[in-house]
Amino acid sequence: MQRLARGLLFALTLGPAPPAFSHPFSFESRTLSARYDYVVIGGGNAGIAVASRLTEDSNVTVAVIEAGPNAEDLPEVFIPGLTGAAKSFSTLNWAYKTVPQENFGGRNTSIAAGKALGGGTIINSMIHPRAEKKQYDGWGILNDDPRWTWDALLPYFKKSEVFTPPNDFQIENDASYMDEFHASSAEGRVKVGFPNYFFPQSQLWASATDFEPSMDLANGHPQGTVGVSPNALDARNNTRCSAVCGYYTPFRDRPNLDVMTDVLATRIIWDPPSPNTTLRAVGVEFRSKDGQTHQVFVRKEVILSAGAIGSPKILELSGVGNATILKAAGINSILELPTVGENFIDHVHSWANSFTTAEYTRDSLKLDADLDKQQQRLWYHNRTGMYSAAPRSLSLALPSQLFEDDDELNEVLEDTRRDVEYYAELFSNGNKNLTRGIKWQYNFALKGWEEDNSAPVELNFEPGYAGPTKNFADRPARKFSSINAVLLNPFSRGRTHISSPNPTDMPVIDPAYYTHPLDVITHVKAIQRAREMLRMPPLDGIYDGEFEPGADVDSEEALTEWAVDTSGSDNHIMGSLAMMPEEFGGVVDSELRVYGIENVRVVDASIIPFPISAHLSATVYMIAERVCSPGAT
Numbered sequence: 040m041q042r043l044a045r046g047l048l049f050a051l052t053l054g055p056a057p058p059a060f061s062h063p064f065s066f067e068s069r070t071l072s073a074r075y076d077y078v079v080i081g082g083g084n085a086g087i088a089v090a091s092r093l094t095e096d097s098n099v100t101v102a103v104i105e106a107g108p109n110a111e112d113l114p115e116v117f118i119p120g121l122t123g124a125a126k127s128f129s130t131l132n133w134a135y136k137t138v139p140q141e142n143f144g145g146r147n148t149s150i151a152a153g154k155a156l157g158g159g160t161i162i163n164s165m166i167h168p169r170a171e172k173k174q175y176d177g178w179g180i181l182n183d184d185p186r187w188t189w190d191a192l193l194p195y196f197k198k199s200e201v202f203t204p205p206n207d208f209q210i211e212n213d214a215s216y217m218d219e220f221h222a223s224s225a226e227g228r229v230k231v232g233f234p235n236y237f238f239p240q241s242q243l244w245a246s247a248t249d250f251e252p253s254m255d256l257a258n259g260h261p262q263g264t265v266g267v268s269p270n271a272l273d274a275r276n277n278t279r280c281s282a283v284c285g286y287y288t289p290f291r292d293r294p295n296l297d298v299m300t301d302v303l304a305t306r307i308i309w310d311p312p313s314p315n316t317t318l319r320a321v322g323v324e325f326r327s328k329d330g331q332t333h334q335v336f337v338r339k340e341v342i343l344s345a346g347a348i349g350s351p352k353i354l355e356l357s358g359v360g361n362a363t364i365l366k367a368a369g370i371n372s373i374l375e376l377p378t379v380g381e382n383f384i385d386h387v388h389s390w391a392n393s394f395t396t397a398e399y400t401r402d403s404l405k406l407d408a409d410l411d412k413q414q415q416r417l418w419y420h421n422r423t424g425m426y427s428a429a430p431r432s433l434s435l436a437l438p439s440q441l442f443e444d445d446d447e448l449n450e451v452l453e454d455t456r457r458d459v460e461y462y463a464e465l466f467s468n469g470n471k472n473l474t475r476g477i478k479w480q481y482n483f484a485l486k487g488w489e490e491d492n493s494a495p496v497e498l499n500f501e502p503g504y505a506g507p508t509k510n511f512a513d514r515p516a517r518k519f520s521s522i523n524a525v526l527l528n529p530f531s532r533g534r535t536h537i538s539s540p541n542p543t544d545m546p547v548i549d550p551a552y553y554t555h556p557l558d559v560i561t562h563v564k565a566i567q568r569a570r571e572m573l574r575m576p577p578l579d580g581i582y583d584g585e586f587e588p589g590a591d592v593d594s595e596e597a598l599t600e601w602a603v604d605t606s607g608s609d610n611h612i613m614g615s616l617a618m619m620p621e622e623f624g625g626v627v628d629s630e631l632r633v634y635g636i637e638n639v640r641v642v643d644a645s646i647i648p649f650p651i652s653a654h655l656s657a658t659v660y661m662i663a664e665r666v667c668s669p670g671a672t
């Protein structure tokens with residue numbers, strides 16, 4: 040039976056197999072004997088990494104259930120300069136909708152998330168830094184577990200990558216690294232390197248900031264520095280290296296790894312619960328594109344890696360969550376775990392941009408069809424030129440680099456301290472445990488602010504247009520310099536919950552953007568700082584007037600209004616199944632096991648307990664490596 044099941048599933052695995060997904064296989068002959076040691080729900084950034092590591096032991100069988108396709112062969116996936124194009128923002132994107140955001144002027148916003156094998160790593164911007172040492176150390180303190188500290192985790196960051204140090208040309212263009220923080224061994228998986236194309240204005244910008252040059256944006260001390268971001272790319276041929284490239288393609292022939300694509304996991308199947316036994320998962324139910332429902336069974340564990348919106352959704356559809364919320368959605372409660380889907384966090388994105396007299400920007404490809412053709416040829420024939428890279432320089436601003444007036448900063452911090460209890464309660468949905476957890480998070484974050492040793496904001500330079508006027512035709516046909524202003528340490532906490540038993544319905548997602556006043560104040564400072572940077576020497580030499588926010592947005596009030604009207608998701612969702620103690624409202628323990636369940640672990644960005652000052656992907660790989668390492672169980 041095991042053989043039969045494997046044979047059937049093979050029809051669904053990726054491969055040179057014919058495109059037969061519309062009728063994947065017949066289930067008539069299927070019995071309940073398709074059984075694996077592990078079933079991984081979601082083959083994304085974390086899920087495919089976990090499946091790959093687990094199947095290194097040839098005695099361990101793993102099935103992966105992924106809602107999207109394998110998209111590795113699409114140019115918009117593997118060509119760095121096409122990031123965000125074509126299917127990346129249509130069929131490969133969940134494009135989750137939020138409820139109207141009260142503090143965004145009632146706007147509905149959209150949160151991007153990868154819907155493909157590889158998840159976010161298929162459509163993201165490949166920016167690959169790590170957060171602050173003290174933030175990872177905070178996970179360890181919060182969970183009273185020294186295995187979740189920077190020193191203990193560094194081996195797993197290293198193990199996830201195959202690092203290519205910058206060459207002379209890249210060093211000339213400010214790329215920098217410290218050997219002790221990287222590895223390049225046969226054990227490593229995701230290729231990490233630096234861009235091989237730079238726009239001179241990026242370097243002008245770096246020297247226009249008063250930030251210290253970063254020795255390495257992955258060394259645990261990015262705060263207060265500026266540097267060229269490492270990218271998740273294969274430096275040998277300048278192609279994106281996604282989770283699929285790193286963890287799946289080289290190992291796809293493993294007979295103990297079955298990856299199913301284009302199938303939607305709908306719920307976890309439980310052993311009939313009996314009074315004094317812990318809840319135990321026995322399988323997973325999923326749906327193929329033809330609408331049929333199937334089941335796959337598990338001997339050891341279900342690993343939940345469907346992302347910070349997808350994972351809480353599966354738990355709730357499976358009867359695990361806040362009974363009141365489940366009942367309203369038409370789901371029977373099986374295990375009361377009321378903080379599932381709470382503590383939902385996202386980084387917030389805004390911008391400032393100006394026209395520029397620089398010779399080339401990324402806009403040039405759209406403005407000049409001949410140049411575009413020439414650059415495409417360069418990529419295809421020589422793997423160089425503007426399409427071969429997505430260069431981004433990052434600066435991580437300390438509070439003192441945002442608030443130039445000490446008194447103003449102190450006042451803001453005093454207000455925040457005074458209101459810790461109020462907002463912790465406001466964001467915890469009546470759950471006293473979570474109130475305690477959020478209070479802990481606030482006190483921890485405030486310490487970083489007060490010591491001026493943590494970055495609440497990233498300002499990153501983009502050599503081309505970035506801003507709220509997404510549609511090319513709606514903006515002047517000119518070249519731009521842009522600075523993305525990313526709020527990295529929001530104090531707002533939202534939630535994501537199902538509202539119906541239908542697994543194809545989107546959950547009700549409320550990130551509660553800007554609900555905590557510190558978030559708005561900080562972000563507005565960041566946008567202000569960004570627009571000033573564009574005019575600072577030596578960048579002023581190519582400055583040709585501000586486009587956005589625009590000359591009429593000239594007071595702090597006007598800028599606040601502009602931010603409220605235009606800011607959006609930075610697509611860094613996390614926290615909704617937080618790794619925290621139970622008495623703090625956590626959902627998983629420090630082995631990432633869901634409280635009250637014997638054999639379900641969450642391995643994705645949902646477990647990150649509080650916002651960290653970095654793009655998430657490198658950290659998500661680390662989490663996957665950490666959980667698969669000996670001693671993790």
Ligand SMILES: Cc1cc2nc3c(=O)[nH]c(=O)nc-3n(C[C@H](O)[C@H](O)[C@H](O)COP(=O)(O)OP(=O)(O)OC[C@H]3O[C@@H](n4cnc5c(N)ncnc54)[C@H](O)[C@@H]3O)c2cc1C
Nearest residue numbers: 081083084085106158159163164165166304349644654656
């Ligand atoms: C547009 C964009 C740009 C970004 N830029 C960067 C960047 O430059 N650098 C960086 O570090 N980070 C970036 N990020 C963030 C980063 O990519 C994500 O935070 C990270 O990949 C999330 O990893 P994850 O494992 O938690 O979830 P994901 O990688 O999203 O994986 C979840 C997987 O589960 C699947 N899934 C969900 N529900 C189901 C279901 N019911 N059944 C089956 N499968 C399901 C999804 O299709 C997906 O493949 C970006 C994200 C986006 C969307």
Ligand SMILES: *[C@@H]1O[C@H](CO)[C@@H](O)[C@H](O)[C@H]1NC(C)=O
Nearest residue numbers: 093094095096097098099100
């Ligand atoms: C796999 O199982 C076989 C038989 O139980 C055993 O002999 C072998 O050592 C195992 N291999 C690994 C890598 O654990």
Ligand SMILES: *[C@@H]1O[C@H](CO)[C@@H](O)[C@H](O)[C@H]1NC(C)=O
Nearest residue numbers: 136137138139145146147148
């Ligand atoms: C926002 O979404 C809601 C549904 O959640 C819809 O009723 C409303 O019309 C939308 N509002 C806007 C401004 O798009």
Ligand SMILES: *[C@@H]1O[C@H](CO)[C@@H](O)[C@H](O)[C@H]1NC(C)=O
Nearest residue numbers: 117118273275276277278288
């Ligand atoms: C890039 O190189 C890797 C090997 O390092 C190879 O596996 C991959 O197919 C190449 N990609 C493209 C698009 O050339």
Ligand SMILES: *[C@@H]1O[C@H](CO)[C@@H](O)[C@H](O)[C@H]1NC(C)=O
Nearest residue numbers: 311312313314315316317318
């Ligand atoms: C369950 O545990 C309770 C308290 O420990 C005990 O009184 C009861 O008899 C147990 N029930 C079963 C079915 O074992």
Ligand SMILES: *[C@@H]1O[C@H](CO)[C@@H](O)[C@H](O)[C@H]1NC(C)=O
Nearest residue numbers: 235417418420421422423424
């Ligand atoms: C092709 O690439 C090499 C190095 O990768 C570079 O030296 C050369 O200038 C490139 N050719 C063109 C026409 O750009």
Ligand SMILES: *[C@@H]1O[C@H](CO)[C@@H](O)[C@H](O)[C@H]1NC(C)=O
Nearest residue numbers: 361363364377378468469470
């Ligand atoms: C469960 O959800 C309801 C409705 O959102 C909320 O009022 C209640 O406080 C929650 N219960 C717990 C224990 O968190």
Ligand SMILES: *[C@@H]1O[C@H](CO)[C@@H](O)[C@H](O)[C@H]1NC(C)=O
Nearest residue numbers: 377470471472621622623624
């Ligand atoms: C709060 O945490 C305690 C463990 O410290 C747990 O027993 C209790 O059920 C939790 N309460 C809620 C409402 O989650």
